[in-house]
Amino acid sequence: SLAWLAEACRAGLTLTAAGDLPPAIVRDAAERFDWGFDWGFGDDKPPRSEADVYGLQLVHRSALKLGIVRRQGRSLRTTKAGATIASDPRTWWYRLAVLGMGEQPYRDSVFEHTALAVLDAGTIEVEAVRRRLGERLSAEGWAEGNRPVAAESHGHQVYSAIRPWRVWGFIEHHDSKWGPTADGTIGQLEPATIAATPAGRAAAELWLHRRVTGPRDRP
Numbered sequence: 001s002l003a004w005l006a007e008a009c010r011a012g013l014t015l016t017a018a019g020d021l022p023p024a025i026v027r028d029a030a031e032r033f034d035w036g037f038d039w040g041f042g043d044d045k046p047p048r049s050e051a052d053v054y055g056l057q058l059v060h061r062s063a064l065k066l067g068i069v070r071r072q073g074r075s076l077r078t079t080k081a082g083a084t085i086a087s088d089p090r091t092w093w094y095r096l097a098v099l100g101m102g103e104q105p106y107r108d109s110v111f112e113h114t115a116l117a118v119l120d121a122g123t124i125e126v127e128a129v130r131r132r133l134g135e136r137l138s139a140e141g142w143a144e145g146n147r148p149v150a151a152e153s154h155g156h157q158v159y160s161a162i163r164p165w166r167v168w169g170f171i172e173h174h175d176s177k178w179g180p181t182a183d184g185t186i187g188q189l190e191p192a193t194i195a196a197t198p199a200g201r202a203a204a205e206l207w208l209h210r211r212v213t214g215p216r217d218r219p
Contacts, residue, residue, distance in 0.1 A: 020050035097203040114161040115204035130155040170200030
């Protein structure tokens with residue numbers, strides 16, 4: 001997806017008045033990378049703007065932070081260094097895997113415990129990861145002001161790790177399935193699960209290595 005954006009901006013891409021990518025690019029990205037799960041308008045109602053597609057927002061922001069593209073007025077252009085990603089995206093893999101590390105200690109802890117849970121299992125239920133994350137962060141003593149945060153609230157933060165990792169292809173995510181059960185009611189037939197891809201296992205190991213060897217902030 002970063003390589004796609006770098007290629008799309010080679011000749012310059014005119015942004016909207018709000019600074020977003022143009023609608024045609026939004027629709028192309030949503031279809032090309034199967035990001036339909038982000039907006040939920042239905043097949044007959046494609047996304048209207050970049051704000052409707054989380055994956056595209058993430059790619060746009062990340063490309064700017066990595067220096068792959070830069071803004072010139074209302075034009076978004078691929079940088080000289082960023083042009084290399086179109087031919088060899090592996091050169092950016094390391095920087096992408098640790099992007100944002102150290103900016104927010106709480107976020108780092110969320111990513112750390114999510115990475116550990118993914119590495120400990122092949123395929124794991126999202127609910128199990130959520131419970132584990134909640135327990136670990138609660139035990140670490142993270143609080144909002146002087147008030148401890150409940151484990152349940154911590155657990156929901158797992159999606160702040162799952163969503164970007166899904167976009168980058170670091171995990172495979174399968175939604176829960178619902179339907180008629182044996183007793184005639186509607187219930188969950190299969191739980192939502194995640195599993196690390198080979199690239200995801202490497203990214204998780206890199207993240208954990210950086211966490212162990214780098215400075216750590218604790219509440």
